[in-house]
Amino acid sequence: MRKPLAEIYNGFAQTYEQNRGLFDMKDLLERFYDDLEVEKGILLDLGCGAGEPFGRFFVDRNWRVTGVDFSDRMLEMAARYVPEMKTVCADMRDVDFAPGSFDAITAIYSLFHVPKADHPALFEKMRRWLNPTGKVLFTYATKEYTGSDEFDGYKEFMGEQLYYSHTTPEALYEDVRNAGFTISSSDYRDIGGETFLWVTADG
Ligand SMILES: C[S@@+](CC[C@H](N)C(=O)[O-])C[C@H]1O[C@@H](n2cnc3c(N)ncnc32)[C@H](O)[C@@H]1O
Numbered sequence: 001m002r003k004p005l006a007e008i009y010n011g012f013a014q015t016y017e018q019n020r021g022l023f024d025m026k027d028l029l030e031r032f033y034d035d036l037e038v039e040k041g042i043l044l045d046l047g048c049g050a051g052e053p054f055g056r057f058f059v060d061r062n063w064r065v066t067g068v069d070f071s072d073r074m075l076e077m078a079a080r081y082v083p084e085m086k087t088v089c090a091d092m093r094d095v096d097f098a099p100g101s102f103d104a105i106t107a108i109y110s111l112f113h114v115p116k117a118d119h120p121a122l123f124e125k126m127r128r129w130l131n132p133t134g135k136v137l138f139t140y141a142t143k144e145y146t147g148s149d150e151f152d153g154y155k156e157f158m159g160e161q162l163y164y165s166h167t168t169p170e171a172l173y174e175d176v177r178n179a180g181f182t183i184s185s186s187d188y189r190d191i192g193g194e195t196f197l198w199v200t201a202d203g
Contacts, residue, residue: 005113008160009071013050015158016074023192025108029057032104032137032200035184041103042066044129046092047110049074051082054106059084066102068092069110093118100131109196112141116152116165119172123179130203136181137200141166144188144195169197176201 009016043058045051048067055065055078065085069075075087088095092107093114105126114122126136141164143149149168154161166172169186176183181201189198 002161005163006070008162010073012158012160013071013073013077016049025053025191028189028198029053032135033057033061035200036104036135037133038103042101044068044097044102044105046105046107047113048078048085048087051078051085054108055082055085068095093122096125097129099128101129103131103134105130105134105136107138109139111138112164112166113162114165116167120175120178123175123181127180127203132203134203135200136203137198140172140197140199142169142197
């Protein structure tokens with residue numbers, strides 16, 4: 001039987017965080033932040049991990065941040081690094097928030113661990129949780145990472161077999177638009193030797 005993903009992330013929380021600094025995404029963060037139309041807003045970070053760099057970046061700019069992650073070890077680290085961040089230890093597919101609760105929603109290197117069949121429902125929830133002027137930013141896996149146009153399976157990462165899932169960029173854009181978003185940018189970025197699609201959308 002496969003080890004559950006939350007257990008795997010519990011196992012390498014410390015190592016993951018030590019290596020996290022190798023992934024420099026300051027320009028992406030700043031560009032997303034600069035496009036937001038509110039000051040001191042509220043961010044939801046899905047799959048927040050240890051809260052660095054996203055939670056930290058927004059907290060430092062006087063935003064309130066809620067992080068969701070199903071790895072309690074990752075959240076223990078987040079409590080040390082970003083104690084101001086409110087955290088919820090849960091599968092991001094199981095949480096719910098009141099409509100319009102957030103000014104921005106991020107899912108950085110996390111959505112690709114959620115089965116693609118569940119993406120449309122998650123995008124719909126994100127759209128509902130976001131206020132009408134809000135924006136989302138998420139990382140999406142594509143064949144540049146998995147080698148296949150669509151993927152539902154396991155790949156080695158830091159010595160463990162991790163579950164990844166994605167559809168094609170075109171099918172992704174359709175899911176995002178069907179949820180009510182307008183896509184504002186979609187760029188392939190190589191960060192730390194790994195290429196993913198970085199998508200921003202307006203609520
Ligand atoms: C690659 S790490 C990225 C962490 C953080 N966003 C960052 O950029 O450093 C993926 C994180 O997503 C979490 N995660 C994966 N699938 C999840 C799910 N379905 N619900 C909640 N958290 C999830 C993992 O526990 C892990 O902390």
